[in-house]
Amino acid sequence: MNMEGILALTGWGGLRWVGPVELFERGPVWLRDWAVGWLPEGAKVWAEGLIPAVAVLAVFGLLFGLATVAERKLLGRIQNRPGPNRVGPYGWLQFAADGVKMLTKEDVVPRSADRVLHFLAPIVMLAPVALSLAVIPYGRDLVAADPRCGLLFFFAVGSAAEVAAFMAGWSSRNKYSLLGAMRAIAQMISYELPLVLSALTVVMMAGSLSLVEIVEAQSGYWWGVIPRWHVMTPWGLAGLLLFMAAAAAASNRAPFDLPEGESEIIGGFMTEYSGFKYAIFFMGEYFGMFAVSGLAVTLFLGGWQAPLAVLEAAPSYGWFFLKLGVMIAWFIWVRGTLPRLRVDHLLNFGWKYLLPLGALNLLVAMVWRGLGGWAFPGAGAVRWLACLAMIGLPAILWGRLLMRSRGWGPRVYRYAS
Amino acid sequence: MLRRLVHCALCWTLSMAGVAGLYILAGAEFLGLAQLIVYVGAVAILIVFAILLTQRRELLSIERLTAGSWVTGVAVAGLVAGCLWIGLAYTRGLGGAGGASGGPALETRELGELLMGRYVVAFEVAGLVLTVALIGAVILALPFEQPREASGRRADRPAAGEGWDARRQGGQGA
Numbered sequence: 056m057n058m059e060g061i062l063a064l065t066g067w068g069g070l071r072w073v074g075p076v077e078l079f080e081r082g083p084v085w086l087r088d089w090a091v092g093w094l095p096e097g098a099k100v101w102a103e104g105l106i107p108a109v110a111v112l113a114v115f116g117l118l119f120g121l122a123t124v125a126e127r128k129l130l131g132r133i134q135n136r137p138g139p140n141r142v143g144p145y146g147w148l149q150f151a152a153d154g155v156k157m158l159t160k161e162d163v164v165p166r167s168a169d170r171v172l173h174f175l176a177p178i179v180m181l182a183p184v185a186l187s188l189a190v191i192p193y194g195r196d197l198v199a200a201d202p203r204c205g206l207l208f209f210f211a212v213g214s215a216a217e218v219a220a221f222m223a224g225w226s227s228r229n230k231y232s233l234l235g236a237m238r239a240i241a242q243m244i245s246y247e248l249p250l251v252l253s254a255l256t257v258v259m260m261a262g263s264l265s266l267v268e269i270v271e272a273q274s275g276y277w278w279g280v281i282p283r284w285h286v287m288t289p290w291g292l293a294g295l296l297l298f299m300a301a302a303a304a305a306s307n308r309a310p311f312d313l314p315e316g317e318s319e320i321i322g323g324f325m326t327e328y329s330g331f332k333y334a335i336f337f338m339g340e341y342f343g344m345f346a347v348s349g350l351a352v353t354l355f356l357g358g359w360q361a362p363l364a365v366l367e368a369a370p371s372y373g374w375f376f377l378k379l380g381v382m383i384a385w386f387i388w389v390r391g392t393l394p395r396l397r398v399d400h401l402l403n404f405g406w407k408y409l410l411p412l413g414a415l416n417l418l419v420a421m422v423w424r425g426l427g428g429w430a431f432p433g434a435g436a437v438r439w440l441a442c443l444a445m446i447g448l449p450a451i452l453w454g455r456l457l458m459r460s461r462g463w464g465p466r467v468y469r470y471a472s
Numbered sequence: 473m474l475r476r477l478v479h480c481a482l483c484w485t486l487s488m489a490g491v492a493g494l495y496i497l498a499g500a501e502f503l504g505l506a507q508l509i510v511y512v513g514a515v516a517i518l519i520v521f522a523i524l525l526t527q528r529r530e531l532l533s534i535e536r537l538t539a540g541s542w543v544t545g546v547a548v549a550g551l552v553a554g555c556l557w558i559g560l561a562y563t564r565g566l567g568g569a570g571g572a573s574g575g576p577a578l579e580t581r582e583l584g585e586l587l588m589g590r591y592v593v594a595f596e597v598a599g600l601v602l603t604v605a606l607i608g609a610v611i612l613a614l615p616f617e618q619p620r621e622a623s624g625r626r627a628d629r630p631a632a633g634e635g636w637d638a639r640r641q642g643g644q645g646a
Binding site for chain 1: 479506
């Protein structure tokens with residue numbers, strides 16, 4: 056691919072001086088080309104596919120471990136307790152101890168369970184999520200696969216998670232498992248709509264389904280200082296908020312973690328899982344959180360683009376993972392702050408609030424584009440405020456109206472009184 | 473072979489995913505991914521929910537396979553395979569087709585323009601049919617007895633000491 060790069064690192068005759076900026080930016084690609092160069096001709100095609108896959112899995116596997124520790128430490132901080140602080144420096148190696156524990160635990164399968172489906176469910180949960188990590192552009196040249204319909208691919212492979220939840224719940228032969236699976240499926244289906252709607256707004260404005268092109272559509276700066284990320288526009292800001300709310304629900308994160316509400320249905324569809332199968336479910340959940348966070352960064356926060364022109368010297372994947380870290384921290388903070396929703400609240404919130412606002416946001420994006428032709432002084436500010444009012448006012452008023460129509464009062468139990 | 477209906481549904485899901493893979497291999501990326509979303513993401517879930525909500529348990533599993541059902545199954549499978557084989561054998565120019573050589577037959581953009589232009593009526597009518605089905609399902613699921621007003625309901629709830637607690641205590645005493 057990059058012959059000069061290979062020579063810079065491997066050849067003796069064509070050694071070329073590369074600056075630190077270029078070295079860090081292009082380094083991973085050079086490393087891949089260097090490794091592929093050793094292989095015989097027939098194996099090169101396979102290696103070019105396998106090396107990015109292994110790299111993505113290794114990076115996100117490590118990130119999974121660190122994120123579990125970070126989550127426990129941050130939750131501990133929020134709840135005014137230390138959190139894990141024994142294994143390794145400041146407890147940061149806790150995930151290794153957890154991994155060993157999970158590996159050596161007994162794998163209990165209920166006697167009446169459907170053994171084949173019980174075994175397959177964690178795999179069906181993890182594999183599609185890992186696949187969806189392939190289309191996210193991590194850096195300027197760092198993307199494992201760039202299909203023309205990258206965004207569609209993301210949602211298409213993600214839809215297998217519903218089947219996996221059903222398999223786990225049904226095969227366990229446990230009523231709590233099945234109830235948890237039904238909750239999980241109802242929730243995933245309901246919240247996929249606002250998720251896709253807010254992503255669709257970006258597709259409409261960027262004019263492409265390819266995630267690489269969506270990131271490239273956000274390059275450049277307004278007046279040289281404000282990056283042209285989608286989140287800097289009213290529809291992008293509203294879209295990001297809608298997307299994150301829907302993403303938390305679609306990946307079964309708190310406060311939408313009803314499928315595993317311990318106080319009601321034990322552990323949901325994971326009730327009958329133990330040992331490493333449970334760890335794989337856990338991993339699938341975290342990978343799902345990374346994937347939607349990465350998609351949110353790609354769609355709204357400019358992907359790997361630097362926030363300022365001077366900061367472009369730092370490697371692009373560094374910016375991506377920094378933004379990803381912010382997103383993960385947001386998820387953890389929300390989990391530590393908000394109590395779990397009730398099922399009817401959850402479904403009402405999805406269908407009556409997020410979905411209409413998502414549709415309205417699509418309209419706002421169209422108006423934003425239509426008003427782009429204004430040329431009088433201060434047109435930009437007027438356009439910005441008008442579009443913000445168009446999505447912001449309905450969001451506030453519609454929320455108030457929904458709360459008022461529900462009314463505050465004593466709970467009425469229809470079937471248990 | 474598979475005696476449980478849920479297993480059949482899941483195998484059907486797998487075969488739909490396989491069809492999506494065939495579409496993608498043939499270069500129809502958009503169609504293949506849409507197939508995945510619609511069939512694996514939605515229709516499969518619809519089917520397993522329908523199975524779970526079926527009241528008559530005897531429909532959910534096949535107790536024993538008779539010789540007749542084996543014969544019928546093999547005959548149908550053979551018929552389908554034969555039709556496919558004939559269809560493939562007599563189709564010309566299949567060797568040159570495919571994503572690797574020919575590229576996509578239709579770009580996603582062109583597909584969208586066709587759906588929103590030439591075939592917009594068929595597209596919208598299909599959407600309307602689905603909406604009608606959705607409304608019908610909601611009407612079916614509505615309770616027959618309309619819930620009373622909130623204030624009325626509160627009035628006829630048992631007051632303290634005479635409702636559930638009183639009944640339970642009475643039961644224990646008797």
